[in-house]
Amino acid sequence: xxxxxxxxxxxxxxxxxxxxxxxxxxxxxxxxxxxxxxxxxxxxxxxxxxxxxxxxxxxxxxxxxxxxxxxxxxxxxxxxxxxxxxxxxxxxxxxxxxxxxxxxxxxxxxxxxxxxxxxxxxxxxxxxxxxxxxxxxxxxxxxxxxxxxxxxxxxxxxxxxxxxxxxxxxxxxxxxxxxxxxxxxxxxxxxxxxxxxxxxxxxxxxxxxxxxxxxxxxxxxxxxxxxxxxxxxxxxxxxxxxxxxxxxxxxxxxxxxxxxxxxxxxxxxxxxxxxxxxxxxxxxxxxxxxxxxxxxxxxxxxxxxxxxxxxxxxxxxxxxxxxxxxxxxxxxx
Amino acid sequence: xxxxxxxxxxxxxxxxxxxxxxxxxxxxxxxxxxxxxxxxxxxxxxxxxxxxxxxxxxxxxxxxxxxxxxxxxxxxxxxxxxxxxxxxxxxxxxxxxxxxxxxxxxxxxxxxxxxxxxxxxxxxxxxxxxxxxxxxxxxxxxxxxxxxxxxxxxxxxxxxxx
Numbered sequence: 439x440x441x442x443x444x445x446x447x448x449x450x451x452x453x454x455x456x457x458x459x460x461x462x463x464x465x466x467x468x469x470x471x472x473x474x475x476x477x478x479x480x481x482x483x484x485x486x487x488x489x490x491x492x493x494x495x496x497x498x499x500x501x502x503x504x505x506x507x508x509x510x511x512x513x514x515x516x517x518x519x520x521x522x523x524x525x526x527x528x529x530x531x532x533x534x535x536x537x538x539x540x541x542x543x544x545x546x547x548x549x550x551x552x553x554x555x556x557x558x559x560x561x562x563x564x565x566x567x568x569x570x571x572x573x574x575x576x577x578x579x580x581x582x583x584x585x586x587x588x589x590x591x592x593x594x595x596x597x598x599x600x601x602x603x604x605x606x607x608x609x610x611x612x613x614x615x616x617x618x619x620x621x622x623x624x625x626x627x628x629x630x631x632x633x634x635x636x637x638x639x640x641x642x643x644x645x646x647x648x649x650x651x652x653x654x655x656x657x658x659x660x661x662x663x664x665x666x667x668x669x670x671x672x673x674x675x676x677x678x679x680x681x682x683x684x685x686x687x688x689x690x691x692x693x694x695x696x697x698x699x700x701x702x703x704x705x706x707x708x709x710x711x712x713x714x715x716x717x718x719x720x721x722x723x724x725x726x727x728x729x730x731x732x733x734x735x736x737x738x739x740x741x742x743x744x745x746x747x748x749x750x751x752x753x754x755x756x757x758x759x760x761x762x763x764x765x766x767x768x769x770x771x
Numbered sequence: 772x773x774x775x776x777x778x779x780x781x782x783x784x785x786x787x788x789x790x791x792x793x794x795x796x797x798x799x800x801x802x803x804x805x806x807x808x809x810x811x812x813x814x815x816x817x818x819x820x821x822x823x824x825x826x827x828x829x830x831x832x833x834x835x836x837x838x839x840x841x842x843x844x845x846x847x848x849x850x851x852x853x854x855x856x857x858x859x860x861x862x863x864x865x866x867x868x869x870x871x872x873x874x875x876x877x878x879x880x881x882x883x884x885x886x887x888x889x890x891x892x893x894x895x896x897x898x899x900x901x902x903x904x905x906x907x908x909x910x911x912x913x914x915x916x917x918x919x920x921x922x923x924x925x926x927x928x929x930x931x932x933x
Contacts, residue, residue, distance in 0.1 A: 606904050608829070608830065608932050609904040609907075610904070615782060617782060625777060626777045626779050628778070628779055628780070628781070628782060629782060630781065630782045630784055632784065632785075635797070636796065636797060636798055637797050637798045637828055638798055638902065638904065639798050639800075639902065675796065675798070677791055677792065677794075677796045677797070678788075678791045678797065679785075679787035679788050679791035679792065680787055680791075680792075681784035681785070681787070683781045683782070683784075685779055685781075716902070717902070718898075718899050718902055718903070720903065
């Protein structure tokens, strides 16, 4: 602001072209509040308008250029000043000059790469946003519009079950099994715990979902563990030969996909922790990592282009207007 | 846009052997501390407690045993376990030093109410400790629970099952 309150100023507003139709997704901010943001996927075009509204109509606004940026960045809370930008696109909207009346500028970032999912965690934040800036000699005027990006995956080709025998020699032997190793966010964990040897007095058994956020590299690695869920699966003392079923619906819990070494800055991994508690409150546990992935809402038509053509041939119709299966929005990751 | 409905049917399990289902569980371990008896006169007076054990755990040599122990034996056991094993050993009931000061009214540490309080504490202590899988590997625990007397000059070692 100019010292004596005389100078012209402006309000900037960023509006997306598809604001009416685009879906919004909820995302928790750093202070725990849940807000809704426009949802984008990798490869989608980001287009809209920048409205520059003069505060005092009639007065002109001198500037050193107007631009809009699309930024994807990682911010580590212990190193706030340093933003690691992994996507940075700029479009100049106006050359240095002056504006005499409120104006609107169109912009389009075509097929923008958004390689990672938006994430706000305990020690790190990954976000995408548009930033419109009116550069001026003394101080810039800028406005940011945050968006949320989800990364989608397809059903994994290989999804083996997790099956293991663990225990304490001569005291407790169990065999646990989970039906998959990769679960999507609305999936169900189906499993069982089979007791081979029980020489301790167990009071109950639960399964916990633990989220581990890892930031930093080398000697400064920091893990932040958070128990997302605790689910009791057995109350009482089991004996040899008993089998306890597990059926845990993941949709009820707030989780993100597994993120491994994102831009070499952080990871978010999930673990199932099987915990047995005996009569004297002693805890016996076994932790096992699972991979979480995000499934797209759109039904995937998995025919390849070639298969589609050959199937058309057999059906005896080769008219060109028969639609080929659309590419779904899902990416392999 | 239908989502496929997840298959939540239970995984296949082997049917349980009826002997296993209805037989005695293999985790039976009961320890009682009872029957306090005060022995001796004057300065050499002390109280012993009966420590009775019933179990079907194979790690114990005797399935039933009964021994008499005094408070200092319990203190010895606790110290041995703290040193030899990685177990966090629970505390014993108090040493009651104040009760042992001269010129106090009453019977001091031979009062019935105090002995009962101590008896309960010792029983809780033993049940907590004897059920611990790591403590069960210590020779000192087995000697305390099942040998006629406690040999404080023993060689500490681990008990391995055959």
